[in-house]
Amino acid sequence: MHTGSAARGRPPTEAVEETPLAPHVLVVMGATGDLAQRKLFPALFHLWQLRLLPERFRLVCSSRTGPEIGDTFLPMVHAAVDVYRGTVDDAAWQEFSRRISFVPTSGDDGAALERAVAEAAKEVGSDCEILYYLAVPPSATESVVRMLGTFDVPGSAKIVLEKPFGKDLESARSLNETLHEFFEERQIYRIDHFLGKEAVQNILALRFANGIFQPVWNHQHICYVQIDVPEQIDVQGRVEFMESTGTFRDMISTHLFQLLGFVALAPPARMDADSLHHETIKVFRAIRPIDPERVVFGQYEGYRDEAGVDEASNVETFVAMEVYVDDWYWIGVPFYLRTGKALAESRRTITIGFREPPLKVFPGDVDDTCNELVLELTDDPTIFADVRAKVPGPAFGLGRARMRLALVEAFPEAEPLEAYERLLLDVMRGDSTLFISTEQVELLWRLCDPLLRNPPRPIRYPRGSWGPSEASRLPSGRGWRLPDS
Numbered sequence: 403m404h405t406g407s408a409a410r411g412r413p414p415t416e417a418v419e420e421t422p423l424a425p426h427v428l429v430v431m432g433a434t435g436d437l438a439q440r441k442l443f444p445a446l447f448h449l450w451q452l453r454l455l456p457e458r459f460r461l462v463c464s465s466r467t468g469p470e471i472g473d474t475f476l477p478m479v480h481a482a483v484d485v486y487r488g489t490v491d492d493a494a495w496q497e498f499s500r501r502i503s504f505v506p507t508s509g510d511d512g513a514a515l516e517r518a519v520a521e522a523a524k525e526v527g528s529d530c531e532i533l534y535y536l537a538v539p540p541s542a543t544e545s546v547v548r549m550l551g552t553f554d555v556p557g558s559a560k561i562v563l564e565k566p567f568g569k570d571l572e573s574a575r576s577l578n579e580t581l582h583e584f585f586e587e588r589q590i591y592r593i594d595h596f597l598g599k600e601a602v603q604n605i606l607a608l609r610f611a612n613g614i615f616q617p618v619w620n621h622q623h624i625c626y627v628q629i630d631v632p633e634q635i636d637v638q639g640r641v642e643f644m645e646s647t648g649t650f651r652d653m654i655s656t657h658l659f660q661l662l663g664f665v666a667l668a669p670p671a672r673m674d675a676d677s678l679h680h681e682t683i684k685v686f687r688a689i690r691p692i693d694p695e696r697v698v699f700g701q702y703e704g705y706r707d708e709a710g711v712d713e714a715s716n717v718e719t720f721v722a723m724e725v726y727v728d729d730w731y732w733i734g735v736p737f738y739l740r741t742g743k744a745l746a747e748s749r750r751t752i753t754i755g756f757r758e759p760p761l762k763v764f765p766g767d768v769d770d771t772c773n774e775l776v777l778e779l780t781d782d783p784t785i786f787a788d789v790r791a792k793v794p795g796p797a798f799g800l801g802r803a804r805m806r807l808a809l810v811e812a813f814p815e816a817e818p819l820e821a822y823e824r825l826l827l828d829v830m831r832g833d834s835t836l837f838i839s840t841e842q843v844e845l846l847w848r849l850c851d852p853l854l855r856n857p858p859r860p861i862r863y864p865r866g867s868w869g870p871s872e873a874s875r876l877p878s879g880r881g882w883r884l885p886d887s
């Protein structure tokens with residue numbers, strides 16, 4: 403019996419051949435906003451430092467703030483990179499920053515931006531690709547798409563959007579129609595940054611690169627799945643976003659359903675966009691209509707006192723729910739999904755619970771929290787199996803033991819990329835495998851709309867707890883898997 407040992411992984415014997423990236427002009431809309439500052443600029447600078455961006459590269463940034471931001475823009479980006487990606491190497495910053503320009507846009511008038519993009523495209527060369535990144539609030543998305551869609555600039559274009567992709571089926575369709583007026587599906591990249599996480603991609607490697615798991619990856623051997631993403635942080639100044647979006651639209655219909663897709667999809671024929679989207683769509687189609695009786699909404703105590711929150715707000719800051727995938731693989735297996743703000747701990751954990759052996763042959767009681775495969779999808783991804791093992795000694799006593807694989811220990815030389823770094827690179831490579839298609843978005847809204855039209859009333863829960871007790875009772879049997887339980 404092995405416990406707590408991580409095998410040292412060998413790197414692949416042959417490096418994967420990389421086609422050099424085409425020269426790019428990256429246009430960041432909403433460049434003074436939170437997402438651009440916290441994620442995009444630090445990611446781009448790190449890619450630049452790793453020499454993963456093309457040499458011929460320009461970053462044209464825009465926002466609806468006034469032109470006065472011009473002089474302070476570069477110091478703002480420098481500070482963001484410094485805070486969110488660590489100390490900034492001076493020489494690399496000089497090289498990187500001279501590729502950045504800032505052009506304010508006002509209302510729907512993008513004439514100055516259009517000129518700046520055209521100029522940058524001319525500078526980087528005729529084989530240039532333009533990448534529009536929309537880091538704007540959801541309310542601005544459609545008008546920005548319309549503005550960019552009419553730009554007459556050289557080079558082929560791609561557009562990247564952030565969730566939420568609409569707020570229901572109708573608005574998602576309207577947004578998709580607008581997008582398709584100007585861009586073809588292959589030019590559209592909808593980001594769900596969870597899919598950019600190393601640990602999440604490793605779910606696919608674990609399942610489909612080994613012969614051990616797939617034969618038991620079905621209802622005959624698995625009796626439940628838990629996808630648990632509690633967060634300790636509260637709304638943290640994102641009140642306006644939370645009030646208009648809520649936790650279901652922010653986390654469940656996006657990140658948690660995408661994780662469910664990766665856990666439940668059938669083996670794809672190839673690891674490419676078409677095959678993966680095809681299998682994910684089959685899972686989303688097979689999800690049983692959501693039973694509102696098996697959904698718990700919560701709101702943390704004190705949420706209504708946050709500045710900017712309506713004192714009678716019924717916005718949910720917590721969701722726990724049960725979902726079934728009615729196909730040949732998963733019939734009868736409950737998938738429990740849970741996420742929320744101001745909870746006891748921050749985690750991203752997928753737990754696969756295996757059926758008990760058909761016959762009990764060992765004497766004594768057994769620990770019924772064993773028999774689980776646990777995927778910790780943190781930035782330090784770990785997979786472990788909690789199993790029963792014989793306790794060394796003269797009798798056949800059983801104890802709980804753990805087999806553990808930590809990716810960082812297995813591949814100490816590897817250079818993991820942060821989720822946005824990986825996804826930005828993929829867009830530049832033109833690879834949409836880890837992005838969300840129009841069909842997926844519309845299927846998920848079709849599934850979620852009935853519940854959201856008639857949502858459960860949120861139940862109050864104390865900060866620092868695991869949410870309302872009604873949610874704790876949702877999974878029968880072993881309950882929610884808690885840290886180190």
Ligand code: BG6
Pocket residue numbers: 633652
């Ligand atoms: C974002 C949500 O998409 O994901 C946030 O809008 C959430 O509410 C965040 O906190 C969690 O992502 P991560 O990568 O920090 O776990």
